[in-house]
Amino acid sequence: MPHPLAALALSMASALGAAPTPSPPAASPPAVRFEPAGSERAEQARRLLKESDALRTKIRLPRAVEVVARDCDGRSAAWDAQESRITICYSMVDRMDRTLTGISETEEADARAADRRLDAALTAFFHHELGHALGTLGGLEDPEGQADTLAALTLAADRPGQAVPAAEARHLLAAGHAGLGHLAGEEESATFACLLYGADPAANAAIAKGGWVPAERAPSCAGEYQEARAAAGPLISRSP
Template identity: 60%
Template sequence: MPHPVIALVLSMTSTLGAAPAPELSVRYERPDSSRAEQARQVLKDSGALRTGIRLPEPVKVVARDCDSPTATWDHERREITLCYSLVDKVRGTIKGISQTEETSPGAAQARLDGALSVLFHHQLGHALTTLNGMQDSDAQADQFAALTLAADRPRRAAAAAEARHLLAGHAGIDHLSGLEESATFACLLYGSDPAGHARIAKGGWVPAERAPSCAAEYSRVKSTIGDKVVKVGT
């Protein structure tokens, strides 16, 4: 049964990107180094923090320098933090993989944008979980992230699944590492629209034997935490 207190509303202005929700404010703090400045620009240019998700309460998103490469949600402060050092680590790893595979610049950029979108939506998942009085966990945040990304940024779903698949085996990349987690995330994204997101299955980012059941898996998750809750308008 759907959780009784969830009040998640999605409102998209276009399929390419959404205007910020009134409940969400985004701030990019001044970087302390040229490398952090580059990461700040990468994050801004990616559009990963643009969303039309409407939250139960106001939430702040802050990109800043940190002591370690992380992304976090602070329920008491109602604040999502994305560290420039994490953005830099993701950028460097994606760049290295893409150069090894001789990927085109456009495809490499799509991978990076997809990875940064996953980072943001995962933290947004933590926010939605705790703001709606649910038990918080990375698995729960991932489920919300798949639902919100699929509804809010459907054109970025395949790139997000690919990027997470590529990063799954790289330890220490906050919320993007983990082979099993990557496969589940890809399955939910694919299951949200198997025809529209066919590239996820063709790319092997969800195991072939699991792909046929992904639509049902997505439906189960949606009915549990998001049925009649995820709405898309203009």
């Protein structure tokens, strides 16, 4: 039986072959807007997100996309294909910050480790939403697994220096921490880590050494990455 990721790659390749040729990528990365926060906690989350590098990207999309950060309790983030808008909620940033701070304190790591982990987790989460945008704007259906695969591919292309931190942060959050949406799930985390490791096994060796991808799977990760990258093909493009 083929690996689930291989089946996903074949599905992506088939859909891309059947879909109309995408329009030329937009010349600019997504525009980002931060709305006012309605509480002290939300304001802290707004500041953390704005001061991080998580929303910095050179990934080009088939048409203009807006990223909006705002108060929206009860949600984490969403891609709206009709409005071409990614929404990121301050409540999710707050939950992620408190969760990673708690994990770092338990490990007796310093505050800088928690800050690095938060920036990496936010980067992974943002690229997941970019994955939704790329898939739907490229004429594909929109399953979570596909968005996750595209997230790893865009992050590896766009922010290679964040590959190891993003794999670690997602591994830490994978065990079903409440309110963290698409970053939960140990199997999903392992696939995300495998693709990032496979993108550059030498530079990202810490992913395998850290055990964030199962040891028996690590040797196949370069092939999994190449297969997924070939299937995604023209969807992954960066501004100069």
